[in-house]
Amino acid sequence: MSLIQVMKLVKTYHSGGETVRAVDGVSLGIEIGEFVAITGTSGSGKSTLLTMLGGLNEPASGRISVDEIDIYRLSVEQRADFRKEYIGFVFQAFHLLPYLNVLENVMIPLAISRLSAAAKKEKAMLLLEKVGLHDKALRLPNELSGGEQERVAIARALVNDPPIILADEPTGNLDSATSGIVMELFSRLNKEGQTVVMVTHDEQNLSYATRQINLKDGRLSGGCRVAAV
């Protein structure tokens, strides 16, 4: 069975008396070690699908199971535990906390774990090293470039060793050279076995993915292209 199993997923939003079907009957499976790119025009439902995969957004109907856990059958608090265990989120806007330094930002997911202070620090430093920022551990986020901030966000997403990384347009705010660095990082992680699901509308990024899923008006459209590796 697939790591992520999506069945007939529907999400509707009501605004101004109108009902928008942001995700409209999506079924798909994602295997361990895949690097899936979700593409589509703006408003096609990519972000909605991604947050639903991460257990952050309850569907109107349909089912998502991750590692055979039907995640929307869990209670709200159990689903939080699920996210902690399984999901690392990376956002377009980095979403680092401005009042914590780089190291502390990476440690945010660890603040609720039982590890010792030393173990937390060691873990976070290890990941900062992995993204090449260990020498900037004590800087504040606003002292870093956009690409560096995104790498901190990636380190933070990885710090709990989640089996799945969900990234929503991680290069959307970066210039193409910096984007390249960040994408190389994702690619490297994926080659080490990390499952990555990434929303992107940047053609450049598609070459790093092992599979592309295209959304149109909340539905899967076109064939699934598997990148030639």
Added chain:
Amino acid sequence: MKLYHISLNSLLRRKARMFFLLAGLLIAVSTVVLLMSIGQTMNEDIANKLDEYGANILIVPRSDELSLSYGGMAVSGVSFDVTPLLQDDVAKIREIKNRDNIKIVSPKLLNVADVQQKKVMVVGVHFNEEITLKKWWSIIGDVPEKEDEALIGVDVKRKLQLGLGQIVLINGTPFRVSGILNESGSQDDQLVFIDLERAQRLFNKGSEISLIEVAALCYDCPIEDIVAQASDKLPGARVTAIQQTIKSKMKSIHQFERFSLGISVVILFVAILIVFTTMSASVNERKKEIGIFRAMGYRQSHIIRIILQEAFLLSTLAGLAGYFLGVSVSGYAGSWIGADQVNVHIDSTIMALSLLISVVIGLGASFYPAIKAARLDPTVSLQSL
């Protein structure tokens, strides 16, 4: 890194807003402490001054008849045939259970006598006790020291045209006026005071006593208890607590205490509103941050903890600072309300109480904003950016 680390850092980050909350709580707590300290100071002040308020217990022979009146109280048995109080009874008062509270016992013999052909009430007293009892007395001349000296009230002086050092005849016996009592506005103005034993001999009363005035210094034990104890010791006497200035003073303190309670309730209510609005605004400001925490796997309960921890840190700080501010301000306020001696001291009960008040308000008023924060939809919070 732990959750409190996040709380602490976020507080330091949002200094301006948190300063507002801190100041609100601090002012509230310090005002309440100030009011409490003033109330306490007033109470202590009155306890210290208790002996300046004169007698508060009157002991007279038991009788159904009313004859003379002294100090607004009916005094029976002065000229009627009832079992009189005797000198021995005076000592018995010193034997009651609350004897330590008995400060002054002043026996008196009252008798109407011919003074310069006029009827005047002559009172036999122990002068040393009488002047401690009546701290408000102001005397021109000297308190009588010899048996043949008398102290006269200002009305007597006027009526009989007497002056200091003059000789006055009481029932034919000469006494020298050693002192004149300045206007006191009480019945004392119309009396002639001489030594008690001398009066007993002069009026052939043996060791009889008309009444005993007692000043019991009992700030927090009911005067009724002392009255009951004295009644037990003196079955033949009538022991009464008398109304006096201290009661009205106590009443004004109680009024002040009620007033401060009212003010405190209002102030604390305002503090609750301040904490509530500040915390709600802070939660609104931090929607995105809360969304991040939730995406990272924080439970709703973790979010509540982060916010309540911040409230706890702030309110502890405000409680302590407010206590010390209130105490130092009450140092000045004490003299302003006219207390002679203001004891600015660290009272651990009030300190604990102000901490408690502050923390209860801080946590209580933050509870709803914290729950609201925990229930925010993380996708909505994260979406806009």
